[in-house]
Amino acid sequence: MQRFDIITGGTARDILESNREKVLDIVRNTYLHHSAGEAVNPDSHFLRFPGNSDSRIIALPAHLGANVRFAGLKWIASFPENTKSGIPRASAVLILNDYETGYPVACIEAATISSARTAASAALAARALRPGGYGGTRIAVVGAGVIARNIANYLHTAGCTPDSYVVHDLDEFSGNALADHIDQTQGVPVDFTADRAAALEAETIVFATTALQPYVAKPFEAGQLVLNISLRDLEPRVILAAQNILDDVGHCLKASTSPHLAEQASGSRDFVTGTLADVLNNLVTLDPGRPVVFSPFGLGVLDLAVGVFILHEAHESESSLRIPDFFGETERW
Numbered sequence: 001m002q003r004f005d006i007i008t009g010g011t012a013r014d015i016l017e018s019n020r021e022k023v024l025d026i027v028r029n030t031y032l033h034h035s036a037g038e039a040v041n042p043d044s045h046f047l048r049f050p051g052n053s054d055s056r057i058i059a060l061p062a063h064l065g066a067n068v069r070f071a072g073l074k075w076i077a078s079f080p081e082n083t084k085s086g087i088p089r090a091s092a093v094l095i096l097n098d099y100e101t102g103y104p105v106a107c108i109e110a111a112t113i114s115s116a117r118t119a120a121s122a123a124l125a126a127r128a129l130r131p132g133g134y135g136g137t138r139i140a141v142v143g144a145g146v147i148a149r150n151i152a153n154y155l156h157t158a159g160c161t162p163d164s165y166v167v168h169d170l171d172e173f174s175g176n177a178l179a180d181h182i183d184q185t186q187g188v189p190v191d192f193t194a195d196r197a198a199a200l201e202a203e204t205i206v207f208a209t210t211a212l213q214p215y216v217a218k219p220f221e222a223g224q225l226v227l228n229i230s231l232r233d234l235e236p237r238v239i240l241a242a243q244n245i246l247d248d249v250g251h252c253l254k255a256s257t258s259p260h261l262a263e264q265a266s267g268s269r270d271f272v273t274g275t276l277a278d279v280l281n282n283l284v285t286l287d288p289g290r291p292v293v294f295s296p297f298g299l300g301v302l303d304l305a306v307g308v309f310i311l312h313e314a315h316e317s318e319s320s321l322r323i324p325d326f327f328g329e330t331e332r333w
Protein backbone atom coordinates (compact mmCIF):
# COMPACT_ATOMS: atom_id res chain seq x y z
CA MET A 1 0.00 0.00 0.00
CA GLN A 2 1.44 3.41 -1.00
CA ARG A 3 1.92 5.78 1.92
CA PHE A 4 0.77 9.45 1.78
CA ASP A 5 1.68 12.02 4.43
CA ILE A 6 0.86 15.65 5.13
CA ILE A 7 3.48 17.80 6.83
CA THR A 8 2.25 21.04 8.37
CA GLY A 9 4.04 24.38 8.27
CA GLY A 10 4.69 24.19 12.00
CA THR A 11 6.47 20.85 11.65
CA ALA A 12 8.42 22.02 8.58
CA ARG A 13 9.42 25.23 10.39
CA ASP A 14 10.61 23.36 13.49
CA ILE A 15 12.74 21.02 11.34
CA LEU A 16 14.18 23.89 9.29
CA GLU A 17 14.93 26.15 12.25
CA SER A 18 16.94 23.48 14.02
CA ASN A 19 18.83 22.50 10.84
CA ARG A 20 20.00 25.74 9.15
CA GLU A 21 23.58 24.45 8.65
CA LYS A 22 22.14 21.33 7.05
CA VAL A 23 19.90 23.39 4.75
CA LEU A 24 22.96 25.39 3.63
CA ASP A 25 24.69 22.09 2.76
CA ILE A 26 21.62 20.75 0.93
CA VAL A 27 21.24 23.91 -1.15
CA ARG A 28 24.98 23.98 -1.94
CA ASN A 29 25.00 20.32 -3.00
CA THR A 30 21.83 20.79 -5.06
CA TYR A 31 23.41 23.66 -7.02
CA LEU A 32 26.37 21.39 -7.73
CA HIS A 33 24.12 18.46 -8.77
CA HIS A 34 22.09 20.81 -11.00
CA SER A 35 25.27 22.10 -12.62
CA ALA A 36 26.50 18.51 -13.16
CA GLY A 37 23.30 17.65 -15.06
CA GLU A 38 21.83 15.46 -12.32
CA ALA A 39 18.61 17.49 -12.03
CA VAL A 40 15.68 18.22 -14.30
CA ASN A 41 14.38 21.72 -13.69
CA PRO A 42 11.93 22.80 -16.43
CA ASP A 43 10.67 26.38 -16.77
CA SER A 44 8.39 27.70 -14.06
CA HIS A 45 4.82 28.30 -15.22
CA PHE A 46 3.17 31.57 -14.20
CA LEU A 47 -0.62 31.74 -13.73
CA ARG A 48 -1.67 35.41 -13.85
CA PHE A 49 -5.10 36.97 -13.47
CA PRO A 50 -6.97 39.51 -15.60
CA GLY A 51 -7.49 42.71 -13.59
CA ASN A 52 -4.94 41.74 -10.90
CA SER A 53 -1.52 42.17 -12.47
CA ASP A 54 0.36 42.08 -9.15
CA SER A 55 -0.71 38.57 -8.13
CA ARG A 56 0.37 35.21 -9.53
CA ILE A 57 0.62 31.51 -8.76
CA ILE A 58 3.74 29.74 -10.02
CA ALA A 59 4.27 26.01 -10.66
CA LEU A 60 7.86 24.78 -10.25
CA PRO A 61 8.29 21.12 -11.26
CA ALA A 62 11.62 19.39 -10.64
CA HIS A 63 13.42 16.07 -10.45
CA LEU A 64 16.65 15.43 -8.61
CA GLY A 65 18.60 12.24 -9.26
CA ALA A 66 21.96 11.89 -7.49
CA ASN A 67 21.37 10.57 -3.96
CA VAL A 68 17.84 12.08 -3.69
CA ARG A 69 15.79 10.36 -6.42
CA PHE A 70 12.51 12.21 -6.02
CA ALA A 71 10.34 14.37 -8.26
CA GLY A 72 8.01 17.12 -7.12
CA LEU A 73 6.08 20.28 -7.74
CA LYS A 74 5.99 23.51 -5.74
CA TRP A 75 2.79 25.49 -6.28
CA ILE A 76 3.38 28.94 -4.80
CA ALA A 77 1.01 31.92 -4.73
CA SER A 78 2.18 35.52 -4.46
CA PHE A 79 -0.54 38.01 -3.49
CA PRO A 80 1.28 41.20 -2.39
CA GLU A 81 -1.95 42.84 -1.13
CA ASN A 82 -2.17 40.15 1.57
CA THR A 83 0.32 42.08 3.70
CA LYS A 84 -2.25 44.90 4.16
CA SER A 85 -4.38 42.42 6.11
CA GLY A 86 -1.36 41.24 8.08
CA ILE A 87 -0.94 37.87 6.35
CA PRO A 88 2.14 36.85 4.36
CA ARG A 89 2.37 37.57 0.63
CA ALA A 90 3.36 34.02 -0.29
CA SER A 91 1.65 30.68 0.41
CA ALA A 92 2.60 27.31 -1.04
CA VAL A 93 2.46 23.55 -1.04
CA LEU A 94 5.07 21.07 -2.24
CA ILE A 95 4.00 17.69 -3.62
CA LEU A 96 6.70 15.01 -3.53
CA ASN A 97 6.54 12.05 -5.94
CA ASP A 98 8.33 8.76 -5.52
CA TYR A 99 10.74 8.29 -8.43
CA GLU A 100 10.21 4.50 -8.73
CA THR A 101 6.38 4.50 -8.96
CA GLY A 102 5.55 8.14 -9.72
CA TYR A 103 3.09 8.10 -6.81
CA PRO A 104 2.70 11.29 -4.77
CA VAL A 105 3.98 10.46 -1.29
CA ALA A 106 3.62 13.73 0.60
CA CYS A 107 2.13 17.22 0.62
CA ILE A 108 4.22 19.69 2.62
CA GLU A 109 3.43 23.30 3.54
CA ALA A 110 6.06 25.04 1.43
CA ALA A 111 6.15 28.82 1.99
CA THR A 112 8.47 27.90 4.85
CA ILE A 113 10.60 25.76 2.53
CA SER A 114 10.65 28.45 -0.15
CA SER A 115 11.86 31.19 2.17
CA ALA A 116 14.47 28.89 3.77
CA ARG A 117 15.97 27.76 0.44
CA THR A 118 15.94 31.33 -0.90
CA ALA A 119 17.69 32.60 2.21
CA ALA A 120 20.19 29.74 2.10
CA SER A 121 21.01 30.60 -1.56
CA ALA A 122 21.57 34.24 -0.63
CA ALA A 123 23.81 33.28 2.30
CA LEU A 124 25.84 30.81 0.23
CA ALA A 125 26.41 33.51 -2.38
CA ALA A 126 27.27 36.05 0.31
CA ARG A 127 29.90 33.70 1.77
CA ALA A 128 31.38 32.68 -1.59
CA LEU A 129 31.40 36.16 -3.16
CA ARG A 130 33.00 37.99 -0.21
CA PRO A 131 35.66 35.46 0.78
CA GLY A 132 37.42 38.00 3.03
CA GLY A 133 34.42 37.94 5.37
CA TYR A 134 32.14 40.60 6.82
CA GLY A 135 34.27 42.11 9.61
CA GLY A 136 34.41 45.90 9.31
CA THR A 137 31.52 46.01 6.83
CA ARG A 138 27.85 47.00 6.82
CA ILE A 139 24.96 45.06 5.25
CA ALA A 140 21.93 46.97 3.95
CA VAL A 141 18.59 45.21 3.57
CA VAL A 142 16.16 46.89 1.17
CA GLY A 143 12.66 45.44 1.63
CA ALA A 144 11.97 44.03 5.08
CA GLY A 145 9.47 41.19 4.72
CA VAL A 146 9.46 37.43 5.29
CA ILE A 147 12.31 36.75 2.83
CA ALA A 148 14.52 39.47 4.32
CA ARG A 149 14.01 38.06 7.85
CA ASN A 150 15.01 34.59 6.66
CA ILE A 151 18.04 35.98 4.80
CA ALA A 152 19.25 37.77 7.93
CA ASN A 153 18.96 34.48 9.86
CA TYR A 154 20.85 32.49 7.22
CA LEU A 155 23.56 35.14 6.78
CA HIS A 156 24.26 34.79 10.50
CA THR A 157 24.31 30.97 10.30
CA ALA A 158 26.68 31.14 7.31
CA GLY A 159 29.10 33.31 9.29
CA CYS A 160 28.33 36.46 7.30
CA THR A 161 27.78 38.71 10.32
CA PRO A 162 28.74 42.34 9.61
CA ASP A 163 29.75 45.08 12.06
CA SER A 164 26.35 46.70 11.49
CA TYR A 165 23.11 46.46 9.52
CA VAL A 166 20.92 49.14 7.99
CA VAL A 167 17.33 48.40 6.97
CA HIS A 168 15.33 50.37 4.41
CA ASP A 169 11.65 49.76 3.55
CA LEU A 170 8.91 51.99 2.14
CA ASP A 171 6.89 50.83 5.15
CA GLU A 172 8.56 52.05 8.36
CA PHE A 173 6.72 49.51 10.54
CA SER A 174 8.13 46.56 8.51
CA GLY A 175 11.60 48.13 8.48
CA ASN A 176 11.64 48.59 12.25
CA ALA A 177 10.29 45.06 12.81
CA LEU A 178 13.23 43.59 10.83
CA ALA A 179 15.69 45.87 12.65
CA ASP A 180 14.30 44.61 16.00
CA HIS A 181 14.58 41.00 14.79
CA ILE A 182 18.24 41.45 13.79
CA ASP A 183 19.00 43.20 17.08
CA GLN A 184 17.40 40.38 19.10
CA THR A 185 18.88 37.47 17.13
CA GLN A 186 22.37 38.77 16.23
CA GLY A 187 23.04 41.58 18.68
CA VAL A 188 24.80 43.75 16.06
CA PRO A 189 24.04 47.48 15.73
CA VAL A 190 21.13 48.01 13.32
CA ASP A 191 19.38 51.19 12.14
CA PHE A 192 16.26 51.80 10.12
CA THR A 193 16.62 54.46 7.41
CA ALA A 194 14.02 56.03 5.16
CA ASP A 195 16.92 57.25 2.98
CA ARG A 196 17.42 54.63 0.28
CA ALA A 197 20.51 56.32 -1.20
CA ALA A 198 22.24 56.09 2.19
CA ALA A 199 21.41 52.37 2.43
CA LEU A 200 22.82 51.73 -1.05
CA GLU A 201 26.28 52.85 0.14
CA ALA A 202 26.74 49.71 2.27
CA GLU A 203 29.37 47.15 1.22
CA THR A 204 26.67 44.48 0.82
CA ILE A 205 23.09 45.22 -0.24
CA VAL A 206 20.25 42.69 -0.12
CA PHE A 207 17.18 43.48 -2.24
CA ALA A 208 14.04 41.68 -1.01
CA THR A 209 11.26 44.05 -2.09
CA THR A 210 8.11 43.43 -4.11
CA ALA A 211 9.03 46.02 -6.77
CA LEU A 212 7.85 45.05 -10.26
CA GLN A 213 9.72 47.84 -12.11
CA PRO A 214 13.38 48.88 -11.71
CA TYR A 215 14.02 52.05 -9.70
CA VAL A 216 17.78 51.82 -8.91
CA ALA A 217 19.63 53.67 -11.70
CA LYS A 218 23.09 54.37 -10.23
CA PRO A 219 25.65 51.61 -10.81
CA PHE A 220 27.35 50.16 -7.73
CA GLU A 221 31.03 50.67 -6.91
CA ALA A 222 34.01 48.32 -6.77
CA GLY A 223 33.88 46.27 -3.57
CA GLN A 224 30.08 46.30 -3.32
CA LEU A 225 28.17 42.99 -3.40
CA VAL A 226 24.46 43.00 -4.29
CA LEU A 227 22.18 40.07 -3.48
CA ASN A 228 19.43 40.74 -6.02
CA ILE A 229 16.85 38.38 -4.52
CA SER A 230 13.73 40.27 -5.61
CA LEU A 231 15.19 40.45 -9.14
CA ARG A 232 13.38 43.53 -10.51
CA ASP A 233 14.82 46.52 -8.58
CA LEU A 234 17.87 47.29 -10.77
CA GLU A 235 17.88 49.11 -14.09
CA PRO A 236 19.74 47.38 -16.95
CA ARG A 237 22.69 49.82 -16.74
CA VAL A 238 23.28 48.74 -13.12
CA ILE A 239 23.46 45.10 -14.20
CA LEU A 240 25.63 45.90 -17.23
CA ALA A 241 28.16 47.78 -15.07
CA ALA A 242 28.59 44.79 -12.72
CA GLN A 243 29.95 41.25 -12.76
CA ASN A 244 26.86 39.04 -12.74
CA ILE A 245 26.50 35.67 -11.04
CA LEU A 246 23.19 33.86 -11.67
CA ASP A 247 21.76 30.59 -10.32
CA ASP A 248 20.80 29.33 -13.80
CA VAL A 249 21.35 31.48 -16.89
CA GLY A 250 18.38 30.17 -18.92
CA HIS A 251 15.95 30.60 -16.02
CA CYS A 252 17.15 33.99 -14.87
CA LEU A 253 17.00 35.66 -18.29
CA LYS A 254 13.20 35.46 -18.32
CA ALA A 255 10.11 37.08 -16.79
CA SER A 256 11.39 40.68 -16.94
CA THR A 257 14.03 40.23 -14.25
CA SER A 258 16.73 42.92 -14.25
CA PRO A 259 19.20 40.54 -15.97
CA HIS A 260 16.52 39.78 -18.58
CA LEU A 261 16.02 43.52 -19.21
CA ALA A 262 19.82 43.90 -19.44
CA GLU A 263 19.95 41.15 -22.07
CA GLN A 264 17.22 42.94 -24.05
CA ALA A 265 18.98 46.32 -23.69
CA SER A 266 22.45 45.04 -24.64
CA GLY A 267 21.42 42.40 -27.20
CA SER A 268 23.71 39.79 -25.66
CA ARG A 269 24.47 37.66 -22.60
CA ASP A 270 28.08 38.83 -22.39
CA PHE A 271 27.37 40.56 -19.06
CA VAL A 272 26.85 37.14 -17.38
CA THR A 273 30.03 36.20 -15.53
CA GLY A 274 28.92 32.70 -14.46
CA THR A 275 26.71 30.73 -12.11
CA LEU A 276 26.91 30.25 -8.36
CA ALA A 277 27.92 26.63 -9.04
CA ASP A 278 30.82 27.98 -11.15
CA VAL A 279 31.87 30.13 -8.19
CA LEU A 280 31.59 27.18 -5.77
CA ASN A 281 33.66 25.08 -8.21
CA ASN A 282 36.32 27.86 -8.43
CA LEU A 283 35.70 28.28 -12.16
CA VAL A 284 35.19 32.04 -11.95
CA THR A 285 37.79 34.70 -11.18
CA LEU A 286 36.21 37.95 -10.06
CA ASP A 287 37.72 41.36 -10.77
CA PRO A 288 38.03 43.30 -7.49
CA GLY A 289 37.75 46.52 -9.51
CA ARG A 290 34.04 45.98 -10.28
CA PRO A 291 30.90 45.34 -8.19
CA VAL A 292 29.24 41.91 -8.11
CA VAL A 293 25.50 41.22 -8.42
CA PHE A 294 24.05 37.80 -7.54
CA SER A 295 20.63 37.15 -9.14
CA PRO A 296 18.93 33.83 -8.28
CA PHE A 297 15.74 33.07 -10.21
CA GLY A 298 14.88 30.39 -7.63
CA LEU A 299 15.06 26.76 -8.75
CA GLY A 300 12.31 24.21 -8.03
CA VAL A 301 14.99 21.61 -7.49
CA LEU A 302 16.06 23.45 -4.31
CA ASP A 303 12.50 23.22 -2.91
CA LEU A 304 12.49 19.54 -3.82
CA ALA A 305 15.80 18.79 -2.08
CA VAL A 306 14.81 20.67 1.10
CA GLY A 307 11.34 19.05 1.02
CA VAL A 308 12.83 15.54 0.81
CA PHE A 309 15.01 16.34 3.84
CA ILE A 310 11.91 17.47 5.77
CA LEU A 311 10.05 14.30 4.74
CA HIS A 312 12.85 12.07 6.07
CA GLU A 313 13.11 14.05 9.31
CA ALA A 314 9.33 14.03 9.82
CA HIS A 315 9.18 10.26 9.25
CA GLU A 316 12.01 9.79 11.72
CA SER A 317 10.34 11.89 14.42
CA GLU A 318 6.85 10.58 13.49
CA SER A 319 5.69 14.18 13.14
CA SER A 320 3.98 13.84 9.75
CA LEU A 321 0.23 13.20 9.47
CA ARG A 322 -0.24 9.86 7.75
CA ILE A 323 -3.42 9.75 5.68
CA PRO A 324 -4.81 6.20 5.57
CA ASP A 325 -6.44 5.07 2.33
CA PHE A 326 -5.45 8.23 0.44
CA PHE A 327 -5.41 6.40 -2.88
CA GLY A 328 -8.70 5.13 -4.32
CA GLU A 329 -7.40 2.75 -6.99
CA THR A 330 -5.32 0.25 -5.04
CA GLU A 331 -5.55 -2.87 -7.24
CA ARG A 332 -4.79 -3.19 -10.93
CA TRP A 333 -7.76 -5.57 -11.33
Ligand SMILES: NC(=O)c1ccc[n+]([C@@H]2O[C@H](COP(=O)([O-])OP(=O)(O)OC[C@H]3O[C@@H](n4cnc5c(N)ncnc54)[C@H](O)[C@@H]3O)[C@@H](O)[C@H]2O)c1
Nearest residue numbers: 089118143144145146147169170174208209210230296298
Ligand atom coordinates in the same frame (compact mmCIF):
# COMPACT_ATOMS: atom_id res chain seq x y z
N1 LIG B 1 14.78 34.81 -6.11
C1 LIG B 1 14.11 33.94 -5.39
O1 LIG B 1 14.42 32.73 -5.37
C2 LIG B 1 12.96 34.37 -4.55
C3 LIG B 1 12.27 33.42 -3.76
C4 LIG B 1 11.23 33.86 -2.94
C5 LIG B 1 10.86 35.21 -2.95
N2 LIG B 1 11.52 36.08 -3.77
C6 LIG B 1 11.14 37.49 -3.83
O2 LIG B 1 11.46 38.13 -2.60
C7 LIG B 1 10.68 39.31 -2.51
C8 LIG B 1 10.24 39.56 -1.09
O3 LIG B 1 9.30 38.59 -0.68
P1 LIG B 1 8.57 38.68 0.77
O4 LIG B 1 7.79 37.44 0.92
O5 LIG B 1 9.57 39.04 1.80
O6 LIG B 1 7.59 39.91 0.53
P2 LIG B 1 6.90 40.84 1.65
O7 LIG B 1 5.70 41.41 1.00
O8 LIG B 1 6.78 40.08 2.93
O9 LIG B 1 8.00 41.99 1.89
C9 LIG B 1 8.38 42.88 0.88
C10 LIG B 1 8.76 44.19 1.55
O10 LIG B 1 9.32 45.05 0.55
C11 LIG B 1 8.86 46.37 0.79
N3 LIG B 1 9.00 47.12 -0.45
C12 LIG B 1 8.29 46.96 -1.60
N4 LIG B 1 8.78 47.80 -2.55
C13 LIG B 1 9.84 48.45 -1.99
C14 LIG B 1 10.76 49.42 -2.47
N5 LIG B 1 10.70 49.89 -3.72
N6 LIG B 1 11.72 49.87 -1.61
C15 LIG B 1 11.79 49.41 -0.34
N7 LIG B 1 10.93 48.50 0.17
C16 LIG B 1 9.98 48.02 -0.66
C17 LIG B 1 7.44 46.20 1.27
O11 LIG B 1 6.99 47.34 2.01
C18 LIG B 1 7.57 44.93 2.15
O12 LIG B 1 7.83 45.25 3.50
C19 LIG B 1 9.54 39.15 -3.54
O13 LIG B 1 9.79 39.99 -4.65
C20 LIG B 1 9.65 37.71 -3.97
O14 LIG B 1 9.19 37.50 -5.29
C21 LIG B 1 12.57 35.70 -4.55
